[in-house]
Amino acid sequence: MNSTELLHQYIKNENLRKHCYAVEACMRWYAKNLNEDVEKWAAAGLLHDLDWEMYPDTHPNTAVPILEDAGYDKETIDAILGHAYPDRTNVPRETALAKYLFACDEITGFITAYSLMKPDGMNSVEAKSIIKKMKDKAFARNVNRDDIKNGAEEIGIPLEEHITNVINILRNDERLK
Secondary structure, eight states, rough: OHHHHHHHHHOHHHHHHHHHHHHHHHHHHHHHTTTTOHHHHHHHHHHHHTTTOTTTTTTTTHHHHHHHHTOOOOHHHHHHHTTTTTTTTOOOOSSSSHHHHHHHHHHEEEEEHHHHTTEEEGGGGHHHHHHHHHTTTTTTTTSSSHHHHHHHHHHHHOHHHHHHHHHHHHHHOOOGO
């Protein structure tokens, strides 16, 4: 079973699937630019919330046996566990894969939510607007702003540049339109 089939088996909510596609697209783009294993990074992005819909209280820990049974390696599984460190797991982010997954997760959700307010969607979203909107605690209140800032720091990319990268990636992914 490939990653997309596994995603569809466990996630039925279309918005959650789109979030996973968004993180996958970002991971794929960063992997290409860093000369990393594109398919491994894409799978981590696609499957990082595999158990969220069915097991929100134990996410992402419940995904571990599912991913092991499907043949995913320790680095991928540790990256998925690491995206929820330290709140839900005790697996710190030590690899580039884990750090980029963490950096792409919350920001994709925030940018997507912001784009829904715009008449022309993602086309008019700009990094400066996202940074300004992050100060509005009432907007997308479930998105952790500290995680967004810390994620950019962990990958060593200035926040505005990272946000610009993510906006451009999301604009160009047909699955997200």
